[in-house]
Amino acid sequence: MTPTPNTSPQLLDPHDARATAGTGAHPATVESALDVVRLLDENGQRCENSRFGPWVEDVDVQTVQSLYRSMFRARRLDEMCTALQRQGQIVLWPPLRGQEAAQVGSARAVGEHDYVFPSYREHAVILERGVPADQMMTQFRGHAASSWKPSETKTHIYSLVLGSQVPHAVGYAMGITQDATLAQLAGESQPPEAAVLVYYGDGASTEGEVHESMVFAASYDAPVVFFVQNNQWAISVPFSTQSRVPLATRAAGYGFEGVRVDGNDPLAVLAVTRWAVAEAREGRGPVMIEAETFRLGAHTTADDPTKYRRTDEEQRWATRDPLLRTKALLNHEYGVDQDYFTDLEAETDAWIKETRAGILDGGPQDLEQRFDVVYAAQHPLVEEERQWYRDYQDSFLTDGADQSLAGSDDHSVTEAGRA
Amino acid sequence: MSEVFALPDVGEGLTEAEIVSWKVTAGQDVAVDQVLVEIETAKSLVELPSPWEGTVLDLLVDEGRTVEVGTPLIVIGDSSEAPGNVPDPGYTGGADQASRASARSGDNQDGKAGSHQQAVEGADSPGTQALVGSGPKADPVLRRRRKPRQATEVQPPTPAPEPAAPAAPSAGRPSLGEGIADLISRTRLGQSGSERGPWWNTKRQDAASGAKATTTEAPAADAADVPRRPALAKPPVRKVAKEMGIDLADVAGTGDSGQVTKRDLLAYAAHLREIPDGPDSFWVSGNAPGAGDRTQRIPVKGVRKLTAQNMVKSAFSAPHVSIFVDVDASRTMEFVKRLKEADYFDGVKVTPLLILAKAIIWATARNPQVNATWTDSEIIIKRYMNLGIAAATPRGLMVPNIKDAQDMSLRELAVALDDLTKTARAGKTQPGDMQNGTISITNIGSLGIDIGTPIINPGEVAIVAFGTIKQKPWVVDGEIIPRWITTLGGSFDHRVVDGDLSARFMADVAKILEEPALLLD
Numbered sequence: 001m002t003p004t005p006n007t008s009p010q011l012l013d014p015h016d017a018r019a020t021a022g023t024g025a026h027p028a029t030v031e032s033a034l035d036v037v038r039l040l041d042e043n044g045q046r047c048e049n050s051r052f053g054p055w056v057e058d059v060d061v062q063t064v065q066s067l068y069r070s071m072f073r074a075r076r077l078d079e080m081c082t083a084l085q086r087q088g089q090i091v092l093w094p095p096l097r098g099q100e101a102a103q104v105g106s107a108r109a110v111g112e113h114d115y116v117f118p119s120y121r122e123h124a125v126i127l128e129r130g131v132p133a134d135q136m137m138t139q140f141r142g143h144a145a146s147s148w149k150p151s152e153t154k155t156h157i158y159s160l161v162l163g164s165q166v167p168h169a170v171g172y173a174m175g176i177t178q179d180a181t182l183a184q185l186a187g188e189s190q191p192p193e194a195a196v197l198v199y200y201g202d203g204a205s206t207e208g209e210v211h212e213s214m215v216f217a218a219s220y221d222a223p224v225v226f227f228v229q230n231n232q233w234a235i236s237v238p239f240s241t242q243s244r245v246p247l248a249t250r251a252a253g254y255g256f257e258g259v260r261v262d263g264n265d266p267l268a269v270l271a272v273t274r275w276a277v278a279e280a281r282e283g284r285g286p287v288m289i290e291a292e293t294f295r296l297g298a299h300t301t302a303d304d305p306t307k308y309r310r311t312d313e314e315q316r317w318a319t320r321d322p323l324l325r326t327k328a329l330l331n332h333e334y335g336v337d338q339d340y341f342t343d344l345e346a347e348t349d350a351w352i353k354e355t356r357a358g359i360l361d362g363g364p365q366d367l368e369q370r371f372d373v374v375y376a377a378q379h380p381l382v383e384e385e386r387q388w389y390r391d392y393q394d395s396f397l398t399d400g401a402d403q404s405l406a407g408s409d410d411h412s413v414t415e416a417g418r419a
Numbered sequence: 420m421s422e423v424f425a426l427p428d429v430g431e432g433l434t435e436a437e438i439v440s441w442k443v444t445a446g447q448d449v450a451v452d453q454v455l456v457e458i459e460t461a462k463s464l465v466e467l468p469s470p471w472e473g474t475v476l477d478l479l480v481d482e483g484r485t486v487e488v489g490t491p492l493i494v495i496g497d498s499s500e501a502p503g504n505v506p507d508p509g510y511t512g513g514a515d516q517a518s519r520a521s522a523r524s525g526d527n528q529d530g531k532a533g534s535h536q537q538a539v540e541g542a543d544s545p546g547t548q549a550l551v552g553s554g555p556k557a558d559p560v561l562r563r564r565r566k567p568r569q570a571t572e573v574q575p576p577t578p579a580p581e582p583a584a585p586a587a588p589s590a591g592r593p594s595l596g597e598g599i600a601d602l603i604s605r606t607r608l609g610q611s612g613s614e615r616g617p618w619w620n621t622k623r624q625d626a627a628s629g630a631k632a633t634t635t636e637a638p639a640a641d642a643a644d645v646p647r648r649p650a651l652a653k654p655p656v657r658k659v660a661k662e663m664g665i666d667l668a669d670v671a672g673t674g675d676s677g678q679v680t681k682r683d684l685l686a687y688a689a690h691l692r693e694i695p696d697g698p699d700s701f702w703v704s705g706n707a708p709g710a711g712d713r714t715q716r717i718p719v720k721g722v723r724k725l726t727a728q729n730m731v732k733s734a735f736s737a738p739h740v741s742i743f744v745d746v747d748a749s750r751t752m753e754f755v756k757r758l759k760e761a762d763y764f765d766g767v768k769v770t771p772l773l774i775l776a777k778a779i780i781w782a783t784a785r786n787p788q789v790n791a792t793w794t795d796s797e798i799i800i801k802r803y804m805n806l807g808i809a810a811a812t813p814r815g816l817m818v819p820n821i822k823d824a825q826d827m828s829l830r831e832l833a834v835a836l837d838d839l840t841k842t843a844r845a846g847k848t849q850p851g852d853m854q855n856g857t858i859s860i861t862n863i864g865s866l867g868i869d870i871g872t873p874i875i876n877p878g879e880v881a882i883v884a885f886g887t888i889k890q891k892p893w894v895v896d897g898e899i900i901p902r903w904i905t906t907l908g909g910s911f912d913h914r915v916v917d918g919d920l921s922a923r924f925m926a927d928v929a930k931i932l933e934e935p936a937l938l939l940d
Contacts, residue, residue, distance in 0.1 A: 079452075080452070083452040083468040085429065086427070086429055086465060086466065086467050086468050087424070087427060087467070087468060087469075087470040088425075088427025088428065088429075089470070091431075092431060301429065301430075302429075302430040302431045302462060303462075303463075304462055304463030304464070306463075307463070356451075395565055395566050396563045396564065396565055396566065397563070397564045397565065397566055
């Protein structure tokens with residue numbers, strides 16, 4: 001999707017954002033004391049890390065294959081959804097290409113009682129949370145306000161307002177602690193230990209509410225893990241403009257630990273997130289993780305990255321592709337042969353075809369479903385409005401003209417004015 | 420069976436795209452998601468992948484054309500259907516070659532495209548298909564038939580004036596826009612609660628009875644005042660309309676749900692421009708005998724050529740900085756009126772332009788650098804003023820100047836201005852009259868224009884545009900009162916005149932228009 005390579009000459013003015021884009025080389029940058037945690041290098045070779053290595057000691061070939069499979073499926077789904085948007089089937093699509101390891105690795109570290117707050121690009125996370133791919137797309141099709149029920153998936157809905165999910169996540173985490181306190185006071189059995197994992201990006205890290213959330217999280221010892229995927233670009237603003245220091249170093253300012261991790265290394269992300277979630281569950285949170293990765297595609301399908309970033313930066317990061325790295329690990333260390341990858345490709349092709357059909361089959365939600373999600377419990381006003389809506393619907397002749405629910409729903413408003 | 424892929428909105432609210440290059444040819448087999456065509460939108464170059472597997476039967480839009488969202492681009496179907504022998508897919512509304520040709524040219528604005536999800540069966544497809552394949556869902560908005568209204572206990576106190584009756588849409592195209600318009604207009608009409616049906620009514624039962632009395636009277640009072648129908652249009656179209664000063668409600672929309680498309684807007688704007696052009700004889704019909712070449716060629720020479728050269732030279736060599744200021748010129752208008760009545764000015768034409776000219780002379784004395792010439796080695800400040808006045812003449816735009824304007828009394832200046840304009844209008848301006856100008860005025864207000872960005876006369880560094888003077892609501896001491904308001908625009912050569920100086924100069928000019936008595940200083 002980038003027919004015109006951007007090879008504009010390197011700018012020399014260090015204060016011009018474009019000059020330092022992707023280099024982290026703001027002239028006033030403070031050298032960070034934090035090392036980047038890495039368990040696999042760019043060629044898929046193991047790196048030693050005495051602190052986090054033990055957290056993935058149990059990982060065997062099946063686990064790595066499974067990680068790779070999830071990443072591969074997420075990428076293929078991402079490609080298909082981009083195409084569907086170009087075909088007019090999806091309103092908008094934010095591609096995740098390049099961030100598969102950060103998402104799959106972290107989502108695998110979440111336990112059954114933990115709760116996840118995604119931003120809006122966490123498609124691989126959502127798949128890991130068990131939401132079927134075709135269902136996941138209903139929101140992007142404009143068919144539903146959210147594609148899954150948080151009560152069923154322990155996964156909050158996508159938050160399209162930048163950073164808005166972070167205070168929500170902290171509030172939820174505070175609630176976990178308070179539930180435990182209440183149970184203790186009442187002499188009841190303790191609820192299972194749980195943590196909250198909240199995703200946001202380098203761009204959202206600049207939002208005020210994200211900072212406030214961290215203050216609250218620290219003040220209330222909230223069991224929350226802040227997982228920031230630093231994909232280097234906040235739409236067209238490079239990371240060097242967002243921050244002069246790695247985002248993980250900011251955690252110290254709030255009084256908790258921040259860890260930098262190679263976001264394209266699935267094992268390192270898995271290890272660090274496992275550790276962080278355990279810390280949070282056991283009351284030693286909050287924790288911040290900065291996964292350093294790169295958005296290989298556009299911000300959304302309405303964006304053209306060639307207008308603001310150089311092609312050589314994209315090419316540099318393309319060699320650090322998480323899928324290449326994981327495939328190399330499977331090849332070299334575990335001797336997985338080409339048959340596995342060929343089979344995976346065929347299996348994914350079939351899955352994609354099926355998913356595509358499922359996506360295109362779906363239609364808009366009936367408006368009546370909206371009445372179910374206004375309040376947690378029944379409410380007389382909502383019931384009254386629901387009855388009005390039913391009466392209104394019943395006022396039409398049933399001659400088979402009712403083909404288009406969405407159209408008629410919108411239309412019902414106009415009819416109401418006419419009634 | 421074949422299917423038509425129509426141009427989707429690949430951004431957010433884009434209205435059109437240019438077909439840059441086709442990546443497939445007729446007869447070629449394509450797979451799902453194979454790239455068909457590269458298009459360029461207002462945002463970016465985008466490749467459109469194929470929604471279907473099949474054979475390309477026809478490409479409907481030529482490369483280089485800009486087409487609206489919803490325009491059919493390509494027909495894909497079974498390989499058994501040879502290219503060129505495609506049953507009419509229905510999007511042209513007829514099977515004849517002429518209409519197909521028109522669809523191909525991209526000028527077909529009927530937009531009778533099948534939703535691209537919809538398989539098109541052949542020439543006899545019903546006319547009720549979806550309008551366009553734009554966006555994820557192009558379902559037709561079907562008007563459902565209501566059950567007969569039953570008399571309920573809550574009857575309107577007076578028979579409600581039936582709003583613009585939703586007469587069965589003739590084209591089978593019930594418009595959502597009409598519906599929304601109705602809703603809004605009904606809301607504005609302030610119906611009584613009981614007219615809104617039982618649900619709204621119960622909500623309003625508790626409302627104070629006094630309020631109720633007023634609402635029941637409202638419909639009758641407002642019924643005559645039919646609110647204007649709000650126009651539907653996408654944001655880019657709205658923006659352009661705003662810039663053009665066109666009220667979209669005046670434009671007939673041909674798009675989905677009666678939306679005003681960019682093409683509608685441009686057609687309307689062109690229509691507006693044509694009105695003053697008047698004579699029917701201007702147009703040459705294509706069928707007229709001996710029509711031949713229907714363009715008119717005007718050789719570029721003389722004043723036109725000079726104007727072009729000067730403007731290009733000025734606009735591209737002098738970095739222009741333009742600033743604008745609104746001025747309460749009520750006192751100027753009063754002053755002009757008094758001068759006209761004064762015996763001393765008998766037989767002399769007095770206009771607000773005279774006061775502006777005087778104001779510029781006054782302001783230049785306080786900010787001399789606006790009265791200068793730039794050379795690469797030095798700035799030459801003129802300690803005299805040859806005041807240029809841009810004038811539309813039969814020969815074209817000219818900028819004759821009043822020599823040594825700084826020495827003139829108000830009356831002398833008035834006479835000089837009058838002479839200058841008369842000479843110019845008669846087309847008798849001499850070359851010497853146009854040389855050695857030091858600063859200029861362009862009086863675009865005489866044509867009723869509010870303000871514009873003037874281009875500096877070459878060899879000078881400043882020009883002031885004088886907008887129309889008209890009464891507007893103005894806040895004086897916290898109260899809105901009608902005042903005579905004008906807008907001044909100044910362009911300055913930034914090589915000589917910095918923002919600070921240009922602002923001071925314009926403020927000084929404005930000061931005189933606001934209080935001409937300062938000229939006595």
